[in-house]
Amino acid sequence: MIPLHINVKDKNVLVVGGGKIALRRLLLFLEEGANVIVVSPEVVVEIKNLSNQKKLLWLEKEVELSDLEHAFIIIAATNAPAINEWIAENAKINQLINVASNAEKGNVIVPKSIKKGRLTMSVSTNGASPVLAKQICEQLSLQFDDQFIEELDQMYKIRMNKKRKN
């Protein structure tokens, strides 16, 4: 696996399942301006609220083949591993698919990530220990204080100015 930072703004993201893992995943995508569709017969109250606020579309049903069609990224996060794997098997070869119950069945994994201004840190243990990935990422992020983040922003502005002149 190689790490990539993907721009998901205005991209269709299908989240199958409506539990706490689905919620954790979809919040990441909503923050980045993706169009999130949740397919699940039941959802946690936070997802219900987001649906009422029109921040996402909730389809109150079990997943069907046709739901997968227009998704750029699919998150298979039901509590039935067989359903999650069925989703992965039926995704098209060029779709990105995350299987929450078994990373190896999908083609993307969600690392632990922390954003501070323009700095993004992300850590994956390739499924060995998600808890350790979280700890390592949090420790890493302590090395960068607010002043560093402001300096980074200045660097960005200077760099953009230079690029414009070239």
Ligand SMILES: C[C@@]1(CC(=O)O)c2cc3[nH]c(cc4nc(cc5[nH]c(cc(n2)[C@H]1CCC(=O)O)[C@@](C)(CC(=O)O)[C@@H]5CCC(=O)O)C(CC(=O)O)=C4CCC(=O)O)c(CCC(=O)O)c3CC(=O)O
């Ligand atoms: C492969 C991956 C797939 C993916 O991309 O989804 C995956 C898979 C699995 N996680 C499982 C369990 C837990 N995962 C967490 C927590 C997190 N898991 C995250 C990522 C990933 N988890 C991806 C790999 C990351 C890497 O490579 O290091 C974090 C970092 C990011 C995020 O989830 O946002 C997030 C940090 C939390 C935060 O920030 O709060 C906790 C603790 C908690 O929830 O607090 C537990 C319970 C304790 C335990 O079991 O260790 C199980 C077993 C499920 C079962 O038993 O049914 C599987 C399935 C399997 O291993 O096959």
Ligand SMILES: NC(=O)C1=CN([C@@H]2O[C@H](COP(=O)(O)OP(=O)(O)OC[C@H]3O[C@@H](n4cnc5c(N)ncnc54)[C@H](O)[C@@H]3O)[C@@H](O)[C@H]2O)C=CC1
């Ligand atoms: N990647 C990670 O960080 C972690 C992954 N997991 C895995 O994530 C999965 C989900 O965990 P939770 O959110 O805690 O489960 P949960 O039990 O809280 O939620 C499961 C959701 O799936 C929905 N669902 C069930 N069958 C469905 C179907 N046929 N179509 C559509 N939706 C369906 C249910 O309505 C429910 O909303 C589990 O498989 C678990 O193994 C669990 C912990 C951490």
